[in-house]
Amino acid sequence: MAVAAIWISIVLFSSGLGLSIVIRRVVEAHIDHDLLDHARELVDLVELDAAQRPIVTRHLSDPRFSPARSGMYWQVILQNGSSARSPSLQDDLFLSFTPDDGSSSNVTTLTNVEGPTGPLRMIRTVSEPSRLGQPLEVRIGADERLISDEMQHLNLTLVAMLGFMALAMVGTAYAQVVYGLRPLQRMGRAIVDVRSGKTTLLPEDLPGEIMPLVTELNGMITANLTMVDRARVLAGNFAHALKTPLAILDEEAARLRASGQEHHARALSEQCSRMALLINYQTARAKASGIANAGACSLLADVLRSVINTYSRFGPGHERRFDVEGPTDLVVACDTNDLTELIGNLLDNAAKWARDRVVISIQDLEGTVLITVEDDGPGIPVEHRSRVFDVGTRLDDTKPGTGLGLAIARDLISLYDGRLWIENSRMGGAALKLALKKKASLSSS
Numbered sequence: 001m002a003v004a005a006i007w008i009s010i011v012l013f014s015s016g017l018g019l020s021i022v023i024r025r026v027v028e029a030h031i032d033h034d035l036l037d038h039a040r041e042l043v044d045l046v047e048l049d050a051a052q053r054p055i056v057t058r059h060l061s062d063p064r065f066s067p068a069r070s071g072m073y074w075q076v077i078l079q080n081g082s083s084a085r086s087p088s089l090q091d092d093l094f095l096s097f098t099p100d101d102g103s104s105s106n107v108t109t110l111t112n113v114e115g116p117t118g119p120l121r122m123i124r125t126v127s128e129p130s131r132l133g134q135p136l137e138v139r140i141g142a143d144e145r146l147i148s149d150e151m152q153h154l155n156l157t158l159v160a161m162l163g164f165m166a167l168a169m170v171g172t173a174y175a176q177v178v179y180g181l182r183p184l185q186r187m188g189r190a191i192v193d194v195r196s197g198k199t200t201l202l203p204e205d206l207p208g209e210i211m212p213l214v215t216e217l218n219g220m221i222t223a224n225l226t227m228v229d230r231a232r233v234l235a236g237n238f239a240h241a242l243k244t245p246l247a248i249l250d251e252e253a254a255r256l257r258a259s260g261q262e263h264h265a266r267a268l269s270e271q272c273s274r275m276a277l278l279i280n281y282q283t284a285r286a287k288a289s290g291i292a293n294a295g296a297c298s299l300l301a302d303v304l305r306s307v308i309n310t311y312s313r314f315g316p317g318h319e320r321r322f323d324v325e326g327p328t329d330l331v332v333a334c335d336t337n338d339l340t341e342l343i344g345n346l347l348d349n350a351a352k353w354a355r356d357r358v359v360i361s362i363q364d365l366e367g368t369v370l371i372t373v374e375d376d377g378p379g380i381p382v383e384h385r386s387r388v389f390d391v392g393t394r395l396d397d398t399k400p401g402t403g404l405g406l407a408i409a410r411d412l413i414s415l416y417d418g419r420l421w422i423e424n425s426r427m428g429g430a431a432l433k434l435a436l437k438k439k440a441s442l443s444s445s
Helices: 002-045 144-196 211-258 262-292 300-311 315-319 336-353 405-415
Strands: 046-048 054-056 072-078 083-085 107-115 118-127 136-143 321-325 357-365 368-375 419-424 430-439
Touching (some): 002 072, 002 107, 002 118, 002 136, 002 144, 107 136, 136 144, 144 211, 300 321, 336 357, 336 368, 336 405, 405 430
Antiparallel strands (some): 107 118, 118 136, 368 430, 419 430
């Protein structure tokens, strides 16, 4: 729009300048034509008095030659040197001009001279009327300021018209751009709907100019969804296929242990456990990856209610007290299953280490929901806070668990561009902080 406005301004300015020059030439030609007509009129009106001096029998048809210093002047000069002048020249003004040849006849000259009241556009003509019996020189002119005044009014009108035209053209260009981009805006909203999980594909009733792009995007979305589904199926099949060989190896380790080969049995059993751990981790991660890109939203209250009900009845959580602080009627940009897995892993970790109490606090920040799960347990030393997110890491082997919960939570949160970190709890234990994007409502997604 800026380039269009600049280009329209340049074109209209150039056009206006050209029009002003052409109009000035037309005005000058019109004045020259009028002056020449008045010169012929003077020749017809000039008579000689008894002293052989020129006199004009009546006023010219243009009244502007009468007021003093009006800018319109005439003067007639006979060969004998006697002359007559317009009332506008008064007695002390004179139209100066040096003729090329005072005796020549039928000579007409247009020139610019310094007049009585400024630059003057003057016509000089020499003729020899038969009734006078001698050559008669006529000098008649108009001030340049008369042309300038006329051009000033015309230029103001021209500027106003071109300015209005510029505004109309820029406004039309703006309306055309806005109207022309509406399909792209609709396409952008459709992409947001696809990312939020409201729809799966872009609409196909868009203008033909962008339909090739829509078709390619829909094809890419379909291919990605197919690829994700296939990857999830392959991951499940792969995990299932490996479980039988692992079970056989585990039985083999038990036979080795029974035969007294404890060292070999322990090594084989450890590797089987590690393989099972990695399979479970990658399977859970693949399942989450297939859901996260749908961009669905979850109501935090529903997820918290479900998770707390589960952990307060089973496992170590049934001996702990769970408290919730802050607003729970918030919507976060996370799939419900993934959010349940995230908060569940954090609550499971807190319940295992807490002595009596686990607190879940929610803060509504600008565009972000901060969820803090803290306990009154021993806490996590600073030097171990990065390690607890590694696959299979357990700080205390006496506590139940596989070492996968926080690792899976870390990978899940990365899929939603969130953050997960550890700080000290207000109650002396660990505080696991989870930051996710906030959504206005479930319907807006």
